[in-house]
Amino acid sequence: MKIQASPPRGTRDLLPEQVARRDSILASLINAYSKFGYQRIETPAIEDISRLQNGQGGENEKLIFQILRRGLPSHIEAEATISELVDLGLRYDLTVPLARYYANNRSDLPVPFRSIQAGPVWRAERPQRGRYRQFYQCDIDMVGEAGVLAEAELIEATSFALATVGLSDVTIRLSDRRLLTALATEAGIAEQDRNGFFVALDKLDKIGWDGVRAQFGELGFPARAADSVLGIVDLLGNASGDKLVDTLANTLPQLEAEVLSDFAVTAASLDRLAQSRSSRWRFDPTLVRGMGYYTGQIFEMSYPGVSGSVAGGGRYDKLLGRYLDHDVPACGFSIGFERIIDLAQYSADSAGLAVLFDSDVPIADILSTARSLRGDGSKVEVVKRSGKLAAQLERLERKGLTEFVHLRYDAHAKSVVCESITRSRSAAAT
Amino acid sequence: MKIQASPPRGTRDLLPEQVARRDSILASLINAYSKFGYQRIETPAIEDISRLQNGQGGENEKLIFQILRRGLPSHIEAEATISELVDLGLRYDLTVPLARYYANNRSDLPVPFRSIQAGPVWRAERPQRGRYRQFYQCDIDMVGEAGVLAEAELIEATSFALATVGLSDVTIRLSDRRLLTALATEAGIAEQDRNGFFVALDKLDKIGWDGVRAQFGELGFPARAADSVLGIVDLLGNASGDKLVDTLANTLPQLEAEVLSDFAVTAASLDRLAQSRSSRWRFDPTLVRGMGYYTGQIFEMSYPGVSGSVAGGGRYDKLLGRYLDHDVPACGFSIGFERIIDLAQYSADSAGLAVLFDSDVPIADILSTARSLRGDGSKVEVVKRSGKLAAQLERLERKGLTEFVHLRYDAHAKSVVCESITRSRSAAAT
Numbered sequence: 130m131k132i133q134a135s136p137p138r139g140t141r142d143l144l145p146e147q148v149a150r151r152d153s154i155l156a157s158l159i160n161a162y163s164k165f166g167y168q169r170i171e172t173p174a175i176e177d178i179s180r181l182q183n184g185q186g187g188e189n190e191k192l193i194f195q196i197l198r199r200g201l202p203s204h205i206e207a208e209a210t211i212s213e214l215v216d217l218g219l220r221y222d223l224t225v226p227l228a229r230y231y232a233n234n235r236s237d238l239p240v241p242f243r244s245i246q247a248g249p250v251w252r253a254e255r256p257q258r259g260r261y262r263q264f265y266q267c268d269i270d271m272v273g274e275a276g277v278l279a280e281a282e283l284i285e286a287t288s289f290a291l292a293t294v295g296l297s298d299v300t301i302r303l304s305d306r307r308l309l310t311a312l313a314t315e316a317g318i319a320e321q322d323r324n325g326f327f328v329a330l331d332k333l334d335k336i337g338w339d340g341v342r343a344q345f346g347e348l349g350f351p352a353r354a355a356d357s358v359l360g361i362v363d364l365l366g367n368a369s370g371d372k373l374v375d376t377l378a379n380t381l382p383q384l385e386a387e388v389l390s391d392f393a394v395t396a397a398s399l400d401r402l403a404q405s406r407s408s409r410w411r412f413d414p415t416l417v418r419g420m421g422y423y424t425g426q427i428f429e430m431s432y433p434g435v436s437g438s439v440a441g442g443g444r445y446d447k448l449l450g451r452y453l454d455h456d457v458p459a460c461g462f463s464i465g466f467e468r469i470i471d472l473a474q475y476s477a478d479s480a481g482l483a484v485l486f487d488s489d490v491p492i493a494d495i496l497s498t499a500r501s502l503r504g505d506g507s508k509v510e511v512v513k514r515s516g517k518l519a520a521q522l523e524r525l526e527r528k529g530l531t532e533f534v535h536l537r538y539d540a541h542a543k544s545v546v547c548e549s550i551t552r553s554r555s556a557a558a559t
Numbered sequence: 560m561k562i563q564a565s566p567p568r569g570t571r572d573l574l575p576e577q578v579a580r581r582d583s584i585l586a587s588l589i590n591a592y593s594k595f596g597y598q599r600i601e602t603p604a605i606e607d608i609s610r611l612q613n614g615q616g617g618e619n620e621k622l623i624f625q626i627l628r629r630g631l632p633s634h635i636e637a638e639a640t641i642s643e644l645v646d647l648g649l650r651y652d653l654t655v656p657l658a659r660y661y662a663n664n665r666s667d668l669p670v671p672f673r674s675i676q677a678g679p680v681w682r683a684e685r686p687q688r689g690r691y692r693q694f695y696q697c698d699i700d701m702v703g704e705a706g707v708l709a710e711a712e713l714i715e716a717t718s719f720a721l722a723t724v725g726l727s728d729v730t731i732r733l734s735d736r737r738l739l740t741a742l743a744t745e746a747g748i749a750e751q752d753r754n755g756f757f758v759a760l761d762k763l764d765k766i767g768w769d770g771v772r773a774q775f776g777e778l779g780f781p782a783r784a785a786d787s788v789l790g791i792v793d794l795l796g797n798a799s800g801d802k803l804v805d806t807l808a809n810t811l812p813q814l815e816a817e818v819l820s821d822f823a824v825t826a827a828s829l830d831r832l833a834q835s836r837s838s839r840w841r842f843d844p845t846l847v848r849g850m851g852y853y854t855g856q857i858f859e860m861s862y863p864g865v866s867g868s869v870a871g872g873g874r875y876d877k878l879l880g881r882y883l884d885h886d887v888p889a890c891g892f893s894i895g896f897e898r899i900i901d902l903a904q905y906s907a908d909s910a911g912l913a914v915l916f917d918s919d920v921p922i923a924d925i926l927s928t929a930r931s932l933r934g935d936g937s938k939v940e941v942v943k944r945s946g947k948l949a950a951q952l953e954r955l956e957r958k959g960l961t962e963f964v965h966l967r968y969d970a971h972a973k974s975v976v977c978e979s980i981t982r983s984r985s986a987a988a989t
Contacts, residue, residue: 135663136602136606137605140603140605141603142602144668145598148599152599156586164938165929165940166938166940169575169579171573171581174604174649174693175681194605194627194629195626195627196624197626197627205638205640206638210633210635211627211631211635217567219604230566230572233565233566244575263603278926281922285926394922397921398923401923402926492708493831495708496828500832506594509595511596528669
């Protein structure tokens with residue numbers, strides 16, 4: 130009788146070695162962020178369904194795991210709509226919960242508030258290789274800071290955090306939603322078509338300029354729109370560091386002065402950061418970021434050999450206002466935790482000692498020997514002696530147990546004897 | 560416009576100070592367990608609903624948050640049953656997932672397998688003070704060890720783990736489900752009534768002997784049953800340490816020899832443990848434990864001032880067989896994490912330094928000053944200088960920032976000046 134014991138479709142069990150790696154890397158990231166004053170918060174995994182389906186989540190809103198109301202009859206007799214049956218859902222990201230959290234707890238939080246969130250989110254995506262329906266995100270956010278100090282610090286803190294797990298060779302790409310808006314206007318895209326414009330441009334990586342051109346056509350944009358956008362992007366992409374702000378001002382004359390000055394400040398901070406770390410940055414006028422809620426600078430980090438980005442974020446000054454009677458400026462940066470796991474470095478647990486006991490040794494003696502060897506700090510595992518000694522020691526060494534003692538019962542002396550085993554001796558003994 | 564921003568009914572947001580405390584305590588417990596060779600694993604928060612509703616979860620099965628199938632039409636037109644609409648649920652404990660996990664991954668796991676699980680579980684309980692619908696459990700289990708080495712080690716490891724967070728003054732209570740079964744037989748309770756007998760006896764703490772007697776009556780047990788049970792419990796409860804095994808053998812003659820020898824071994828181990836730690840233990844013939852799956856020794860830990868127990872567990876040799884073609888012995892111990900949070904000791908994060916900057920200092924300079932002060936290890940937070948200095952420093956000190964520098968822009972020299980601030984000077988400066 131073979132019983133199916135897999136986890137639910139699209140989810141996975143994590144083995145001890147995987148959890149050790151994940152825990153260690155997550156702890157390093159959180160520790161790095163804490164050096165900048167960020168503090169971890171926690172919200173429930175479940176949120177009211179109306180909050181999750183409020184239109185800010187884009188495509189993710191279609192992927193919500195919906196939770197049935199409690200106390201329903203076991204038979205639904207009359208006609209019913211799903212929305213009558215459901216009142217909660219699993220969170221699909223950590224930003225929607227943060228916005229609610231801030232509104233709910235702001236009187237207890239400092240200004241600005243620097244938060245870390247690390248934990249699972251759920252999306253009912255079509256299962257595919259390397260994509261899971263439960264996966265971790267690791268976000269930092271600064272709430273209450275209107276200036277680009279937030280952007281510059283979030284980028285620096287994330288590059289520092291990634292460096293602590295060995296990922297120092299990152300490239301930062303920077304843009305601004307307000308710049309994209311100006312670009313859309315310059316290209317003759319009407320305000321109501323702007324989102325479609327962003328979505329099409331966001332696919333440039335995957336479908337190329339010809340693909341974007343075709344999408345623009347499907348969306349009914351003026352024929353010259355694509356050429357206009359391409360021309361401006363080309364101009365901006367080729368502007369060298371010092372001249373970038375001037376080029377922006379000349380190419381997109383309707384850009385507000387604040388966008389330019391914000392850009393100059395973040396650029397200066399990233400230049401300075403690049404001098405002290407190996408991080409590089411560049412302006413990328415084709416960077417869009419998927420979510421609808423961004424209002425200012427947006428940014429991503431890429432790492433050699435990883436397609437797409439390893440982290441992404443931006444400013445969202447209008448999201449928190451949905452839960453309050455006024456807007457609160459906010460900016461966030463999210464590490465794609467599942468993407469960096471296999472790349473990141475981590476140091477495995479310290480080695481331990483195995484107490485190999487014969488089966489006739491009293492259990493109280495086995496445990497008290499281990500206890501005294503363990504003291505208050507060492508790792509000591511008790512293991513029943515079995516099979517060939519050399520083979521057993523080899524198995525234990527693979528588990529990280531590198532020192533050994535043998536515990537046997539001396540029937541003649543009626544006492545327990547503890548002897549240390551050295552690997553060379555064990556090899557000889559087999 | 561005040562928008563409701565509370566988390567879902569029965570759940571809560573955790574503030575930074577709460578998370579810091581929880582994270583630190585959980586890390587201490589996990590670290591302590593790792594010294595005995597336990598390794599953390601992770602399973603998804605969601606499980607197939609059929610696994611969660613298989614009858615092993617007792618009352619908890621009524622409290623499952625059920626998840627709607629994806630891809631349902633938005634209107635349910637025909638009659639439908641809830642079970643047709645639902646395919647997943649949130650886990651209500653960590654033992655059911657462990658049993659599935661072991662069956663799914665056993666070829667990759669050592670024998671015996673020592674696991675740690677720590678994380679949230681969900682139960683749709685009636686919200687009440689101090690009870691939440693999402694709460695943490697911290698379990699260790701040893702799978703594949705048939706002998707009471709497992710019981711003795713789990714108890715020792717948990718008392719060690721609790722001691723590392725300052726909870727060393729625990730009392731261990733020990734019993735055995737097989738003993739309770741013998742007690743039921745001795746009292747004339749039929750086999751099919753045994754569960755009702757256990758449930759009634761389990762309430763002794765709350766309802767006293769008169770209450771238990773009344774419950775026995777309602778269950779239709781013979782009138783002399785309660786007297787018989789009370790008599791035996793009295794006898795056993797008064798037996799002193801050395802004579803306990805003899806008393807058990809005499810009072811419950813149908814008890815298998817193995818139950819007695821297991822008891823003697825665990826007792827000897829706990830006696831030895833008590834010599835080296837401040838933990839105490841006692842036999843408690845009225846200890847039942849709620850879940851239906853226990854098959855051997857059961858145990859709880861209590862702590863002064865906490866009603867009920869702070870940890871509980873036992874042997875469940877028949878649960879894993881539900882997922883395999885053979886039984887696998889297993890034993891577990893679960894810390895009631897939410898119950899110990901407020902009692903446990905933890906050391907808050909190390910103190911940090913605040914870089915107080917005037918608003919005219921360039922952002923790149925603020926961040927690079929913080930960067931050089933931070934080096935690779937110190938906590939350095941940048942804070943805008945505002946209001947009275949002494950009051951601001953006091954606020955920062957409460958946040959754990961105990962050193963201060965002031966960053967100002969010298970317009971004359973056109974350069975940024977960094978000066979350290981001492982508390983006494985700050986007091987004078989206001």
